[in-house]
Amino acid sequence: MGLVSYLKSKFKEWTRHGEKLPGVDRGILIYENTSEVIRAENRLKAAGYNVRVMGPPQQIQSGCDLVIEVPLMEHLEISRLLHEAGVPPLKMVPVTGPLLAPVDLFQTVDYGEHLMVRAANMKICIEKATQTIVNISGGGCPDVPYLAFQMVGKTLHETPRPRDMGHTLCGYALELAYKEMLRQCSAS
Amino acid sequence: MAVTIDARGLSCPQPVLATLKEIKSGSDPEIVILVDTDTSKENVSRAVESQGCTVKEVQSEEEGYKILVTRE
Numbered sequence: 132m133g134l135v136s137y138l139k140s141k142f143k144e145w146t147r148h149g150e151k152l153p154g155v156d157r158g159i160l161i162y163e164n165t166s167e168v169i170r171a172e173n174r175l176k177a178a179g180y181n182v183r184v185m186g187p188p189q190q191i192q193s194g195c196d197l198v199i200e201v202p203l204m205e206h207l208e209i210s211r212l213l214h215e216a217g218v219p220p221l222k223m224v225p226v227t228g229p230l231l232a233p234v235d236l237f238q239t240v241d242y243g244e245h246l247m248v249r250a251a252n253m254k255i256c257i258e259k260a261t262q263t264i265v266n267i268s269g270g271g272c273p274d275v276p277y278l279a280f281q282m283v284g285k286t287l288h289e290t291p292r293p294r295d296m297g298h299t300l301c302g303y304a305l306e307l308a309y310k311e312m313l314r315q316c317s318a319s
Numbered sequence: 320m321a322v323t324i325d326a327r328g329l330s331c332p333q334p335v336l337a338t339l340k341e342i343k344s345g346s347d348p349e350i351v352i353l354v355d356t357d358t359s360k361e362n363v364s365r366a367v368e369s370q371g372c373t374v375k376e377v378q379s380e381e382e383g384y385k386i387l388v389t390r391e
Binding site: 242245247254256258265266267268269276279280283284 | 331332335336339358361362365
């Protein structure tokens with residue numbers, strides 16, 4: 132199937148009688164594996180698109196544990212860009228109801244004096260009073276012990292960034308958790 | 320005299336948090352932590368050393384590991 136045919140077919144999937152679905156302004160890109168999600172996210176952000184990596188909605192049974200939420204109005208341009216970049220999604224699905232809404236990638240648990248944020252398969256836990264990292268866990272990737280060794284005992288502002296040290300999907304997920312922890316600590 | 324923390328069956332990061340609580344609030348010169356996974360053993364050992372304490376011994380047991388920690 133050529134690119135134009137592909138885009139036309141996708142456009143038909145996303146519209147009803149040639150018009151945009153009422154109230155639908157978000158879509159999600161579904162990928163086979165998370166490394167493609169990371170490549171696609173980087174490509175879209177480099178192009179200036181406002182996209183978010185999230186967890187897949189419960190109604191979606193295919194693809195990996197991450198999806199990319201995109202603005203629906205720009206899906207044609209996004210499709211073209213991703214095909215050119217060699218990372219076309221398995222599917223592009225409009226968010227037409229609660230069961231198709233992507234879920235928050237982050238889970239936060241308040242342990243009183245400590246706060247934990249989980250992103251996908253990685254967790255970061257800090258002491259609230261000092262913002263010192265007391266635990267890094269999860270994953271199962273070979274670089275997790277190294278990441279933990281480098282980060283535990285340091286504050287959120289002292290620690291080297293996971294994105295600068297990690298070489299696996301766990302490093303990527305830990306960077307997301309780290310950024311979310313920073314956001315929550317800045318907001319409080 | 321050593322105080323014992325039984326962290327078996329607890330999911331991460333609770334074994335670490337229980338250990339840190341004892342390090343900060345307790346006074347016994349030695350702490351024994353019981354864990355049941357390799358991940359908990361590594362996480363607890365790392366957290367203990369980040370607090371300036373020493374992992375004196377790790378014994379493999381039938382139901383996991385027994386970590387002996389001494390305060391500095």
